[in-house]
Amino acid sequence: MTVRTAELLAAILLALASISFMVKASENYILWVPLRGPGAGAWPFWLSLGMLLTCLWNIFRWFRGLTPESRSNETFMSSGAVYIVGVSVASLFLLILGSAYIGIYFSLILFLFFFIRIIGKNGMLTSVMLSIFLPIGLFLFFEWALRIPLPKGISEPLFYPIYRIIY
Amino acid sequence: METILAPLASGLIEAFQPINLAMLIIGCVAGLMVGALPGLGSVNGVAILLPVTFLVPPNTAIIFLAAIYYGAMYGGAISSITLGIPGASTAVATVFDGRPLAMQGKAELALVGAALASFIGGTVSIVLFTIFAPPLAEWALQFGPPEQFALMVMAFATFIGLGGDDVPKTIFSILIGLVLATVGLDVVTGNPRLIFFDLPGFYHGVNFLVLAIGIYGIGEMLWTLEETTGAAPVVHKIHPTLRSLLHNAAIVLRYTWRTVMTSLLGFFVGVLPAAGATPGSLMAYGLSKSFSKDPDSYGKGNPAGVMAPESANNAASTGSMLPMLTLGIPGSPTTAILLGGMIIWGLRPGPLLFTEHPDFVWGLIGSLYIANVFTVIINLAFIPLFVRILTIRFTILAPVIFTLCIVGGYAPEQNLHDVWLMLLFGVSAYLLRKLNYPVAPAVLAIVLGPLAEAYLRQSLITSRGDPSIFFTRPISLTCMLIALALICFPIVAALRRSRRVPEGMGEGAKEWQG
Secondary structure, three states, rough: EEHHHHHHHHHHHHHHHHHHHHHHOOOOOOOOEEOOOOOHHHHHHHHHHHHHHHHHHHHHHHOOOOHHHOOOOOEOHHHHHHHHHHHHHHHHHHHHHHHHHOHHHHHHHHHHHHHHOOOOOOOHHHHHHHHHHHHHOOOOOOOHHHHOOOOHHHHHHHHHHHHHHOO | HHHHHHHHHHHHHOOOOOHHHHHHHHHHHHHHHHHOOOOHHHHHHHHHHHHHHHHOHHHHHHHHHHHHHHHHHHHHHHHHHHOOOOHHHHHHHHHHHHHHHHHOOOOHHHHHHHHHHHHHHHHHHHHHHHHHHHHHHHHHHHOOOHHHHHHHHHHHHHHHOOOOOOOHHHHHHHHHHHHHHOOOOOOOOOOOOOOOOHHHHHHHOOOOHHHHHHHHHHHHHHHHHHHOOOOOOOOOOOOHHHHHHHHHHHHHHHHHHHHHHHHHHHHHHHOOOOHHHHHHHHHHHHHHHHHOHHHHHHHOOOOOHHHHHHHHHHHHHHOOOOOHHHHHHHHHHHHHHHHHHHHHHHOOOHHHHHHHHHHHHHHHHHHHHHHHHHHHHHHHOOHHOOOOOOOOOOHHHHHHHHHHHHHHHHHHOOOOHHHHHHHHHHHHHHHHHOOOOOOOHHHHHHHHHHHHHHHHHHHHHOOOOOOOOHHHHHHHHHHHHHHHHHHHHHHHHHHHOOOOOOOOOOOOOOOOOO
16 A cells, blocks of 8 residues: 555545544534533534544645645555564554453563564563563552552452462 | 742752652653663653552652653663664754764763753753743733633644644644543533443543553554664664763863753743754754854764754753643643643642642752752763663563553553553554654643633633633733634645645654654
8 A cells, every 4th residue: 555545545534533523422412502501512523523624634635636645656564564563563452352351461471472582583581581570570560569450351360369468 | 039949949858858859760760761762752751651650649750750751851862872863853953963973983972962961951941940930820820711721722723833744634633632532421511422332431531641652652662663673773882981971071061151052942942832842952953053163063073063952952841841830731742741640640730730739849840950960960870871771672672661551551540441542542643653643732632622621611601602702801812813823824834835836755754752
């Protein structure tokens, strides 16, 4: 995909997002309500309309070729960029998904090892040390010092003995 | 003068409390590291590390975050000089002469010059800040809702008029930030707004931190991974001694007065929302060159060419805190996040802070003086260590920062919904950045959005729906007229340009840091 195509696609997608914001905002009053002031939907509705207008402005400029992006036939993302960004986003997606099911600490161990060792091709010692000690450090900081529990999913019972020590 | 010195003394005492001093030093070191790493700047450091502050009281938290901000301004020069890659956009101009000096084997001279210039810039700006902040806050006490709203409109307009980015894309960025700020329950009617797919996570709104960490944590890392392909950079190593440090300090201190001038410029540019440290440092470089007896040496390794931008970016960072503390209007994306943090800690930004929470405000001001001294000492003492940090591969750094982002995004509301949103914002910001959409205005807008809406509604209810209330009061009228001029100027200029024959693509990447 070229930068020119991406520019148009982005403007269209953002315009659609703006319309969906307008539709959702109009579930509340979007005009003046006597004795009460502006309706609850007024501020988001008119702002979303402004968003839509700027998207239409961008589409108009695209057709006229008025911006550098609308004239550029360069590749939007190189294959190298697609690989590293794609892998990063996919691994983050799986990390968050895993946090809900097997818990954040075990997901983090897998995520860190995968990224540092397999993607980064760093040394085994560095990969293992970081994969284990970073989640432990986060546990101590958030759960012990801040008393903010992080999601543990099905691994929660494994932490009961530690809870008895730290709480 | 007594009205300043007495609270300043109490602020210094507050900043010297053991916990505050400890967090200040940690913040300075963290800021230096964050600033030194290419691709990461103060805004990334403050956004990613803000959740850490839940552990400490607000006074300590703001001191910690301000120290990161400060340290990052110092640290940006390290990679500009030793790598030739700016640690942050604020240190772009430092490369112009810093890199040639390093290539000539004078990297240490450039680093010492940058550190001492940052110290001078910091000192000048903190003194100005101390002098200007109390009267400005007192003057701002007469602001009612119409003036506050007009002031916010002016702040948004400065992004359009002075930001230098694509106008429609800047407006879009502001508007989407404001719209995202409305998600959740309406504070006046209690009605749910913009609850997509009936997801319960939307009822508590979109936390500004989710957007900030998404953009400046995940989005920035994706960008940097693409740029660096994860490899470790080749660093220009140095081995300083006390004798060489003193020798180099004696050389760069010849430029003290010119550095004071560029610091003054940096401070006043920093006060303007949307202007900030990056244009401030570039303007200071130009000013220094125009005052020089040997302008041709600039760009070829003149120490004054390093000192000018470094003094200005430090001064601008302090300057951008002035409207944040006195008017409740952030002067930069970093101060927008600081402002958001203040709201999380239960403080109401604006002029009342000076009367309601003087210990908080003066503790922060006092800490700036101390942070300035500590940062220059730490910077000079540990130059080799910071240079070594630059050799860490990004495939190690990126997953660690991703981890801090995920955990930091979860901690405030303890809801995975926010983490999903953060990932969405991060990826969207990365893609939109590639199309030159500025993202800093969105962060400012999501922080100011709830306040702007409240002031608008209060104003309109007072005037029974008559919008002329914004044009009949002197201060709000002035703000509105300035805002109108700021919005019209680039639009008219763009329309005039659009009538000309389109030229090829030649614009550089737009500002990410603001």
